[in-house]
Amino acid sequence: MPYFDAASSAPLHPVARQALLASLDEGWADPARLYREGRRARLLLDAAREAAAEAVGCRPDELVFTSSGTRAVHDGMYGALAGRRRVGRHLVVSAVEHSSVLHTGGALEADGGEVTQVPVDRTGAVSPAAYAAALRPDTALACLQSANHEVGTVQPVGEVARACREAGVPLLVDAAQSLAWGPVEEGWSLLAASAHKWGGPAGVGLLAVRKGVRFAPRGPADERESGRAPGFENLPAIVAAAASLRAVRAEAAAEAARLRELVDRVRTRVAELVTDVEVVGDPVRRLPHLVTFSCLYVDGETLLHELDREGFSVSSGSSCTSSTLTPSHVLRAMGVLSEGNVRVSLPMGTESSDVERFLSVLPRVVSSVRERLGAPTPSPAPATPSPDLTVDALGRRCPIPVIELAKVITEVPLGGTITILADDEAARLDIPAWCEMRGQEYVGETRRERGSAYVVRRRS
Amino acid sequence: MPYFDAASSAPLHPVARQALLASLDEGWADPARLYREGRRARLLLDAAREAAAEAVGCRPDELVFTSSGTRAVHDGMYGALAGRRRVGRHLVVSAVEHSSVLHTGGALEADGGEVTQVPVDRTGAVSPAAYAAALRPDTALACLQSANHEVGTVQPVGEVARACREAGVPLLVDAAQSLAWGPVEEGWSLLAASAHKWGGPAGVGLLAVRKGVRFAPRGPADERESGRAPGFENLPAIVAAAASLRAVRAEAAAEAARLRELVDRVRTRVAELVTDVEVVGDPVRRLPHLVTFSCLYVDGETLLHELDREGFSVSSGSSCTSSTLTPSHVLRAMGVLSEGNVRVSLPMGTESSDVERFLSVLPRVVSSVRERLGAPTPSPAPATPSPDLTVDALGRRCPIPVIELAKVITEVPLGGTITILADDEAARLDIPAWCEMRGQEYVGETRRERGSAYVVRRRS
Known part of the structure; x- marks a missing residue:
């Protein structure tokens, strides 16, 4: 385990x-x-x-x-x-x-x-x-x-x-x-x-x-x-x-080299194996044993729970797992995605085979969580796209606002805008992060009586 | 041990x-x-x-x-x-x-x-x-x-x-x-x-x-x-x-009764076996396992050291063992002797035989420390006592001021006074405590440029 x-x-x-x-x-x-x-x-x-x-x-x-x-x-x-x-x-x-x-x-x-x-x-x-x-x-x-x-x-x-x-x-x-x-x-x-x-x-x-x-x-x-x-x-x-x-300390040099290689493997392979993932943190100037990545359209708590069922104990900086309901201040300060966030930190002595098993389990777990949440899959654009759209995600928790945004982005023409109404704190971080990952333009946020309106312009 | x-x-x-x-x-x-x-x-x-x-x-x-x-x-x-x-x-x-x-x-x-x-x-x-x-x-x-x-x-x-x-x-x-x-x-x-x-x-x-x-x-x-x-x-x-x-807690009632009896034994026997000793604290409303007594004309640090050499680990509220050079605030607040102070607190499971051995060792240890410090032994009064005397114990640490006082008390007639000059903090506590133990009258203290003058009137 x-x-x-x-x-x-x-x-x-x-x-x-x-x-x-x-x-x-x-x-x-x-x-x-x-x-x-x-x-x-x-x-x-x-x-x-x-x-x-x-x-x-x-x-x-x-x-x-x-x-x-x-x-x-x-x-x-x-x-x-x-x-x-x-x-x-x-x-x-x-x-x-x-x-x-x-x-x-x-x-x-x-x-x-x-x-x-x-x-x-x-x-x-x-x-x-x-x-x-x-x-x-x-x-x-x-x-x-x-x-x-x-x-x-x-x-x-x-x-x-x-x-x-x-x-x-x-x-x-x-x-x-x-x-x-x-x-x-x-x-x-x-x-x-x-x-x-x-x-x-x-x-x-x-x-x-x-x-x-x-x-x-x-x-x-x-x-x-x-x-x-x-x-x-x-x-x-x-x-x-x-x-x-x-x-x-006596074991540190050898163990650091070994774990560094395992973490490099996770960094590379996660990006290959899981779609819509952002691996964060400095790839070189970093602790030897630690890697963090975030998966779009997934909520952290469910992801951790599913990984735990598969026998893997990891943590998350996603808002969805924290008692404060705000995403990790670290991810926020970095301006990276917090959705579906997973931190893997390997204890000394971690076996390579355990890391391999994690990599083999992760894609399936992420897919199943996405499926349950109704995450978007690429679909053809509608015949006559409307120039602008508004999505009401008020009262819906991370990662739903981003999922709703991703579902409709192709329903507006290039240059058209989508306005997402959301009151989950995580949206403030995750909507701009999603835009950056997807090559869309994040226009800005306007505070509303309830929550905020986030405007995104379709660029790709 | x-x-x-x-x-x-x-x-x-x-x-x-x-x-x-x-x-x-x-x-x-x-x-x-x-x-x-x-x-x-x-x-x-x-x-x-x-x-x-x-x-x-x-x-x-x-x-x-x-x-x-x-x-x-x-x-x-x-x-x-x-x-x-x-x-x-x-x-x-x-x-x-x-x-x-x-x-x-x-x-x-x-x-x-x-x-x-x-x-x-x-x-x-x-x-x-x-x-x-x-x-x-x-x-x-x-x-x-x-x-x-x-x-x-x-x-x-x-x-x-x-x-x-x-x-x-x-x-x-x-x-x-x-x-x-x-x-x-x-x-x-x-x-x-x-x-x-x-x-x-x-x-x-x-x-x-x-x-x-x-x-x-x-x-x-x-x-x-x-x-x-x-x-x-x-x-x-x-x-x-x-x-x-x-x-x-499961053992507390039985163990409290047993240790209470051992402590009662220490309270009684110490007073019998050691001269010039004050057993302090409430004899009845007390913790079952703890007893404290103070021995005149003894310094706490030497006493603890000698008891340690005999295999007994005890502590002391005497000034002489503390890094602050002031006697225990507890003994001071009680107004009891702090000289040669020993606290015995028995762990659960303490054997009766160990307590007996402590009681057999203690009188000898106290005597030897007193001997080394030149503690007074009863001596006949001088032929023509002077009515008043001054003892200079400035610069001398506990228990010397009290030892010097005790040595000369019979050199003044009943009603005569002795003035002790001392600058050790412990004297303020121990001279009145000695008077109380000895039936002498403590007249009072006058602050001097260096230390204090403590006046004692011979009453017995």
């Missing part, structure tokens, strides 16, 4: 399991105590910190263990923002950061601060020049992920770090998706990561803060972890996290 | 270990995902929540898992304070709360709020009437521990809860020390606890918030745990925490 959602959570690495078991008996006491059980726990904690710091590329006293990657991001951002409060309350982030970064930005805004989101190109990458231009004299902190969690695109961290250094702004790198594969490019000031993303246990995050970075921990005073991560240390899990990071 | 510091962290319960192992393979995926690995994780999480809620005595949807007891306290207090911000920014706590409660109070004060600390009597208990009197129309939250972590005294939670209900103030109960032994008395609004205190793994706390309690989670938005505990769920550990809570 292939699990292809390593980017959400990787299966526990055998070394993590082993280290966890071994330290359960030695690592339950309070490492702050001076008696033998405490001293043993302290030794384990110190050794884990050294191992993790080596993998991160920092000094052990620059690194603390938090209770999750989300906490590392929250507390790292708050600490850096508070430490530079005198400089200002402006924050720069990319538009495709993890929600933990964007939500901390949201909290800053609600509290009177200001956030600039640097846009990304169609591959999901920021431009270092655009990033540098967003830095201001009152910028307290800049944040950039090492690689995107939804589409795998690697960000130009080194160049952005140089721009930040020149501007005197500390850069926090969310390395959650990439730390298993290697250290982050030089130049960061703060770094956050999450153990369960590399095959370590849940309950452990990393926060590294370089010496010299102004940092004022948030919240009530606490003596644990240099005052940067309150609460009793999650010790056996910390040991397991550090041991497994070292283990995955 | 007996470990007598369960109140810091209990050894992992066998059921916790078993449950942790069993759920490592099933519980690593994201419980928010809809594929089978996610559904399995969700089932484990739901079952753990039900079991924990049953033990706490609340509805499953009132309980979330946090990453530690400290986080549960921090986030519970912040959430409740923010939820009632319109009412006011006044907080009521007992003077002997855990540092996580007091530090959150400190952060509130730094932010312009106000904190009232309700004093405790010499046993460490608050008076319900005094607590009720501290509640004001602008009180946003009241906090009271279920039992004290340093001396074991059980607080009158039920009565205080009634007073809070009448005043319309939510009561947060820090149940970290008592939850293993049974549910908290009825009437609380919020409850916090920590799994590693009951033999569960580190990395798991509980926060229960009763329906109808106004609560505004602190910090950036996050969808996990009803928005009350951000970050990926620490799942196998959560399963282990819930399973072990259920297991310790």
